[in-house]
Structure formats: structure tokens, C-alpha cells
Amino acid sequence: MANIPADLSYTEEHEYVRKARDGTVEIGITDYAQGELGDVVYIELPKVGAKFAKHDVFGTIEAVKAVSELFSPIAGEVVSVNERLDKEPALVNTDPYGTGWMIKVRPDDPAEIDRLMTSDAYGKQIGQ
Numbered sequence: 001m002a003n004i005p006a007d008l009s010y011t012e013e014h015e016y017v018r019k020a021r022d023g024t025v026e027i028g029i030t031d032y033a034q035g036e037l038g039d040v041v042y043i044e045l046p047k048v049g050a051k052f053a054k055h056d057v058f059g060t061i062e063a064v065k066a067v068s069e070l071f072s073p074i075a076g077e078v079v080s081v082n083e084r085l086d087k088e089p090a091l092v093n094t095d096p097y098g099t100g101w102m103i104k105v106r107p108d109d110p111a112e113i114d115r116l117m118t119s120d121a122y123g124k125q126i127g128q
Contacts, residue, residue, distance in 0.1 A: 001128060002032035005097055009113050010122035013071045016097065017113055020104070024079055025113065028101040029061065029070070029092060032126050037063035040092045043085045045070075045102055050078045054112065058103065061092070070102065074112040080104035 004010075009017040014033035018026040034040065042062040052058050052072040059070040082101050084091060092100040107113065117125065 002030065002035060002126060003097070004031070004119045004123050004128065006119045008097070008119065009073070009116035010119065010125075011071065011073045011116060012125065013073075015071060015073045017073050017116060018097075018101075019113060023110065024104045024106050025074065025076075026101045027058075027073060027103050027105060028096055030122070031096050034093050034096050034100075037061065037068065038065045039063055040089045043089045043092065043102065045081050045085065046078050048078055048081060052076065052078070052105075061089075072105070073116055074105065075108040076105040077108075078103050079106050 010030065014030045016028055016030050020026060040061060040063050043059065045059045053075045054072060056072045057069045058072045061068050061070055081103050084099065
């Protein structure tokens with residue numbers, strides 16, 4: 001059974017969004033997604049300053065089983081990238097909601113976050 005924290009927002013593509021006090025958001029993939037992918041061996045992330053529209057591809061994640069695109073849950077500008085993932089991509093497997101976060105974004109429209117799925121809705125999507 002996947003871990004689905006109630007304080008996060010979710011997408012159908014299995015990304016999560018965590019609001020920070022400074023108005024930015026942290027984005028990563030869910031526990032369910034990392035479990036489906038298997039052992040993560042490489043992650044390609046954007047540079048700080050990159051801008052994305054909602055649903056734009058912001059990177060790729062490579063596991064032993066597959067390569068998948070990462071989709072931006074909201075529109076905004078990347079303000080930080082988790083550099084640890086360059087050398088330790090398995091952090092996505094061991095701690096997807098903590099040290100395995102991928103990017104921090106300054107949202108163009110913070111209200112977009114409220115239109116994402118709740119933990120209950122995401123749980124139903126993945127059959128929990």
C-alpha cells in the first residue's frame with residue numbers, strides 16, 4: 001500500500017506538490033510512482049530559471065524497468081533543483097516525499113494548486 005500524505009496535492013501523472021511558507025512549491029513523484037518504476041538509476045532535471053506551463057515535461061526519470069517523462073503539475077519558474085539526485089537518484093525510492101524531492105517552483109498562479117487532486121482522490125485513482 002502506497003504512502004499518500006494528506007497535506008500534499010497530486011496529479012494523475014503521479015507527481016505531488018507540497019506548498020512551502022515562502023510561496024514556492026516542492027514537486028516530486030509519489031511513493032506509488034516510485035514503486036511502479038522500480039530502482040531509479042538516473043534523473044534529468046531542468047536548470048534554475050526554467051519556466052514551464054502546466055503539463056509541460058520538466059524532466060525524465062530512468063529506472064531499471066523504464067524511462068518516464070516528468071510533467072509539471074502547475075505553471076511556474078524553477079527556483080531550486082535537488083542536486084543530490086545527480087549522485088543519489090535512489091533517494092526518490094527511499095524518501096520520495098523528503099530528500100527525494102525534485103524541483104522547487106514559484107507558481108504563476110498559486111490557485112492552480114487547489115485544482116489538483118486531494119490525497120483521497122489520488123488514493124482512489126491508484127486503487128487504495
